[in-house]
Amino acid sequence: MAENTPAGSTTDGAITVGQPVEQPADARVSAAPSYDVADFPVPNGREEEWRFTPLERLRGLHDGTAEATGSLRVEVTAPEAVTVQTVDRTDPRVGKAGKPVDRVVAQAFSAFEKASVISVPKDTVLTEPVRISVHGEGGVAYGHQVVEVGAFAEAVVVLDHTGDTTLAANVEFLVGDGAKLTVVSVQDWADTAVHVAQHTALVGRDASFKSVVVTFGGDVVRLHPRVVYGATGGEADLFGLYFTDRGQHQEHRLFIDHDTPHCRSNVAYKGALQGQDAHAVWIGDVLIRAAAEGTDTYELNRNLVLTDGARVDSVPNLEIETGEIVGAGHASATGRFEDEQLFYLMSRGIRAEDARRLVVRGFFGELVQQIGLPDLEERLMAKIDTELEAAVG
Amino acid sequence: MATLEIHDLRVTVEADNATKEILKGVDLTVKQGETHAIMGPNGSGKSTLAYSLAGHPKYTVTGGTVTLDGEDVLAMTVDERARAGVFLAMQYPVEIPGVSVSNFLRTSATAVRGEAPKLRTWVKEVKEAMEHLHMDPSFAERNVNEGFSGGEKKRHEILQLELLKPSIAILDETDSGLDVDALRIVSEGVNRVRENGEVGTLLITHYTRILRYIKPDFVHVFSAGRIVESGGAELADKLEEEGYESYVKGGAAA
Structure with a gap:
């Protein structure tokens, strides 16, 4: 590894505490959330929410020129108790978790033909995961999916993205009272794919939502994992793991809206980067509103830059409008695999690639390990090894 | 019998856009079973010698040869040198976040020995080595050098020395920053490795203190990038009394 050009990285962060909030986290954007794409101006790249994103690589998803000409092969494998329906946009469950927050996901909402709704009945504890496989077969596609878990039901949903596509989508998770939902979304796209999506969870009373976002592939991946609480006592754990290679843009923009008392959230995203123009963006917005007494939240982002030429933008923002909370914190750090570390390990006989x-x-x-899904653990570690070998080779 | 032969070694380093020669023709032969102390004032180039032998990329060898049993050490990569039997206990070991001591030790033992040690004997071996160095078992679960105190870092270096069993051990200021108790524990570790007679030791130090615990066969005074005087253990006594002053002046005049 050459040591001359340091990897570019910025790590800004802000904690705002107090009553007057001129620009709440969710209002720094250029337009309010809306179901209608017409409510959003076409972005020019200078907006706060678009300033890190290479618009020219979105293939027209952002300016209305991308017509839905492509196809996606979606396969759902689910235990018997689960129902899978195809519904149109008038179904009350569609859009229930929240409105689209940027022009591309609003475009997806305005353009999708049919939505699929996967329902786990109340009190049902699934022993096998629900698997949703989304395989891109080229062209532009707009999608909408809703996963609904009834009261006191428990489910694991694995959303697997492969193939090539230009996809804008919304995925909603409606977690019923006392229910437990774990969602694993794997972005294992071909290196040519473009994927912009909003994943919004509406967490019910005393319900638990766990999200695991894993991004390896794609030319541009931009995801909005979002959590809102419908009632008190909700818990959300958001884990993320990305491996950004040469030329890839992988952006994760999280927002947790603590608008309800006595809810908990925990965010931990980690990413590794290698290669020229590998670009990872992590935005972690947490808003604790005045009503949200007893909130407990923590967010963390760590990046490991393995080579020169990679760039990380990591921006945690925590806004606190009430002092009556259990805890709130954030941490962000971007480190480099240093030549001195490599030397130390090699001086103990360990080969550079090892x-x-x-x-x-x-x-x-x-x-x-924290994710707590043994099957996934093995798959992830194997995938990480593959990514590393691809870089060394 | 392992022999490290250093002949007319010249090394430069890039600093402030200038090339500076640090080692100006070092000659030294270290045989298996021997202990050589290299003593010298700060800035004399002692540590540069240590890091150059291990192959640190910061240093450029501009002349001379280094062989281990006739093999050209300078042609080897850093990891090849370690596998050939050269070990450097560092003055400032670096932190490796996310990598546990136990994982690190096993990976490195596997690399140096050419095969993974059998799990059962390995666990016992590590446990015993750690007990000898008065290290708590929980140490194995910590990340390499992360949050270690100065003494813990040095013990961890000597732990590796004991487990990797090199033919040439270079100890770069292993005594610096240690209190008397820690110095004794670390020295005992070095002596255990020396007692089997299979290692040639190059003990680099600023102070004579460690030589009360580790008796050298030879003492070399290092100044201005070369060895300026060599002798037996009695030379250390002279340095203890007189310091480096005469050598520093001599070196500056040369």
């Missing part, structure tokens, strides 16, 4: 693997596996290992 040294890199040791460090990267170590970096992700703790997070992967």
Whole structure:
């Protein structure tokens, strides 16, 4: 590794505490959330919510020129108790979790033909995961999916994205009172794919929502994982893992809206970057509104830059409008795999590629264990090894 | 029998856009079973010698040869040198976040030995080595050098020395920053490795203190990038009394 050009990285952060909020986290954007694409101006790249995104690589998803000409193969494998329906946009469950927050996902909402609704009946505890496989077969597509988990039901949903596509989509998770939902969304796209999506969870009373976002592939991936609480006692754990290679743009923009008392949230995203113009963006917005007494929240983002030429933008924002909370914090750090670390490991006989693997596996290992899904753990670690080998080779 | 031969070694380093020669022709032969102390004032180039032998990329070898049993050490990569039997205990070991001590030790033992140690004997081996160095078992679960105190870092270096069993051990200021108790524990570790007679030791130090615990066969005074005087253990006594002053002046005049 050459040591001359340091990897570009910015890590800004803000904690705002107090009553007057001129620009709440969700209002820094250029338009209010809306179901209608016409409510959003066409972005020019200078807007707060678009300033990191390469608009020219979105293939027209942002300016209305991308017509839905492509196809997606969607397959759902679910245990018997689960119902899978295809509905149109008048179904009351469509759009229930929240409105689209930027022009592309509003475009998706305005353009999708049919939505699929996957329902887990109340009190049903699934022993097998629901698998939704989304395979892109080229062209432009707009999608909408709703996963609804009834009161006191428990489910794991794995959303697997593969193939090539230009996709804008909304995925909604309606987590009933006392229910537990874990969603794993894997972006394992071909290197040519463009994927912009909003994943919004509406967490019910005393319900638990766990999200695991794993992004490896794609030319541009821009995701909005969002959580809103419908009632008190809700819990949300948002885990993320990304491996950004040469030329890839992977952007995760999280928002947790603590508008309800006694809810908890925990965010941990980790990413590794390698190669020229690998660009990872992580935005973590947490808003604790005046009514949200007893809130407990923490968010963390860690990045590991393995080579020169990669760039990380990591921006945590925490806004607190009430002092009556249990805890609130954030941490963001971007580190580099240093030449001195490589030297130390090699001086103990460890080959350079093994040294890199040791460090990267170590970096992700703790997070992967925290996710608590043994099947996924193995798959992720294997995938991380593959990514590393691709870089070394 | 392992022999490290250093002949007329010249090394430069880039600093402030200038190339500076640090080692100006070092000659030294270290045989298996021998302990050589290299003593010298700050800035004399002692640590540069240590890092150059291990192959640190910051240093450029501009002349001379280094061989281990006739093999050209300078042609080897850093990891190849370690596998050939060269070990450097560092003065400032670096932190490796996310990598546990136990994982690190096993990975490195596997690399150096050429095969993964059998799990059962390995666990016992590590446990015993750690007990000898008065290290708590929980140490193995911590990340490499992360949050270690100065003494813990040095013990961890000597732990690796004991487990990797090199033929040439270079100890770069292992005594610096240690209190008397820690110095004794670390020295005992070095002596255990020396007692089996299979290692040639290059003990680099600023102070004579460590030589009360680790008796050298040879003492070399290092100044201005070369060895300026060599002798037996009695030379250390002379340095203890007189310091480096005469050598520094001599070096500056040369």
